[in-house]
Amino acid sequence: MASSPDSPDTVARSYPRTLDCVHCGLCLPTCPTYQVLGVEADSPRGRIYLMRALAEGRVEDPQAIRPFLDRCLDCRACETACPSGVRYGEILETTRAALERQQPTPGPKGFLVRTMLWHVVARQGRLRFAFAMMRAAEVLGLRWLAAKLRLIPRHMAEIAPPVPTARERRPLPTGLHKPPPGVTPRGRRVALFTGCIMEPMFGRVNRATLDVLLQNGFEVHVPKAQGCCGALLVHAGQPERARQLAAANVAAFAGDEIVVNNSAGCGCALKEYGHLLGTPEGEAFGRKCRDVTELLAAEGLTATPAERPVRAVYDDPCHLCHGQGVRSQPRELLRQVPGLQLVEAERAEDCCGSAGIYNLLQPDVAQQIGQRKVDRLQATGAEVVVTANPGCMLQIDSHLRRSGHPAPTLHVIELLRPPSPPT
Ligand code: SF4
Ligand code: SF4
Known part of the structure; x- marks a missing residue:
């Protein structure tokens, strides 16, 4: 596959990493897309096989493998499971960059990933303006109207919670x-x-x-x-x-x-x-x-958090547990909140389906993954869901709302605030 010689984002760069995979399949049960779709090409092993074949020039039409890579959440559960230390995230991200350079994503998805991410999300001033506009549209009832007239896709309307006020x-x-x-x-x-x-x-x-x-x-x-x-x-x-x-x-x-x-x-x-x-x-x-x-x-807390007499479940964000190896610390802090009863959900390290803007780009798969997540969270009987990533908060909150049993979805840090001084 042709690549710009001066770019570091070539499939040749990640090729040696693909050779670390010994095809043992131990990562398959941890992969959310394999769990939902049951297809080898939608598993870590299958995707590595495809990316290795691409780097070896054995793929006639490189773009043909793209849907399988696009359906990957980049959640890195496979890295945690892999006994051979395969750096899956690096292989995926390098290959995606090479394919995107060869043929940019077309249509509305291309607009979202190129125009919106770079020209709006990455520019704080424009992002603030966009939120102000969205808030105004909401206050005027235009958001409701746009959803009713299907001017915005249903999954986007469902994920987005009310836009916070200017003060918030x-x-x-x-x-x-x-x-x-x-x-x-x-x-x-x-x-x-x-x-x-x-x-x-x-x-x-x-x-x-x-x-x-x-x-x-x-x-x-x-x-x-x-x-x-x-x-x-x-x-x-x-x-x-x-x-x-x-x-x-x-x-x-x-x-x-x-x-x-x-x-x-x-x-x-x-x-x-x-x-x-x-x-x-x-x-x-x-x-x-x-x-x-x-x-x-x-460093240790020196300020005791305010009392919270609730049953809470902590959900691991993929990029905290798999990406950074941070698992015990949020739980350790939550156990120091007076009155809080911390419970565990089954498969807490599985992705919730948010994965950046995955839930906007792959709504059907994200919906199935998100539903499995909230089913497991709700099975704990927790009154509050706690996590540590904005995308996870949005995704879990939207699925809880749709389930008809909304529960507050909070960030760990919100539960560590000490009591307010008396006024
Ligand atoms: S990053 Fe996540 S979705 Fe992608 S192959 Fe690995 S486990 Fe599966
Ligand atoms: S666990 Fe590692 S070595 Fe085994 S198939 Fe998965 S990526 Fe390859």
Whole structure:
């Protein structure tokens, strides 16, 4: 398959990784698309076989294998299961980039992955404007009308919760924040990564993150020049654009502080900037990054969270458990919430079907995967679902609403807030 010789995103780059697969099939039972579709080509082993054949020039029409790669969630459950250490995510992302360069995704999906991701989601100002417009349309009843007239696809209308108010969407103040009076400072400063969608969609999570860090004695620096991490672009086969965003973030977080984030998908991408950029600066940046639960579990809570007498289930985001190996820390923190009873769901590490914008691009498969997820969460009898990624929060929340048994879907950090001081 022809590739630009000066691009790092060629199938030749990931070819040696495909040879690590010994075809044992131990990854198959963990793969959500194989569980749902039952087809070898929609399994990790099958996809690796196809990508290896492509790299060896044995595939007559490279685009013919694309639907199988497009249906992959890039959830990396197969990496956790694999005894041979196959770096599946790297193989997939490199191959997707090569195929996308050869023939860009056509139609509305192409518009979504090229135009919307790059020109709107990755530009904070435009994203804020888009949310303001969506909120206005909602208030005027136009969203309801558009859904009724089928001007927006049904699955999109169902996934999207009400757009938060302007007050809820307000961005975090940038600059340096110090622990409030009465809190013993730790003498530690961290930098906070605020993300793209997290800010307008779940501003409350960013505010809780800042608040919990300050209440636990950290100084928090929120750099103004930071931006989207580029994860969605990497998943969509556009690493060149993701590299521009990564380089800007490396420059924005130039200090020595730990870079904290509260989004599993972003956190995984930030830690992998070394691979994406192929530079020592990218590697050094990746080593500084921590999920907020990772930081707080390692450093210890000094502020006792407010009492929450609820039965809660924690659902592992793929890019936290499989991508970053963070599993025990969120649970450890939740067990410190007074009154909270933490229960486990069956197969908590299975993907929920969100996977960035997968639920918009592959709605049928995402619907089946999402339904299995909420069935297992509901079987625990939990009153609250807790997770650590905005995409998972949206997907689980939409399936819970559709099931007729909505339950609050919260981020771990929201449950770690200490009681408010009496007013
Ligand atoms: S990344 Fe997830 S969906 Fe893709 S092959 Fe691996 S387990 Fe299956
Ligand atoms: S578990 Fe690893 S080696 Fe075995 S088939 Fe899956 S990817 Fe290949």
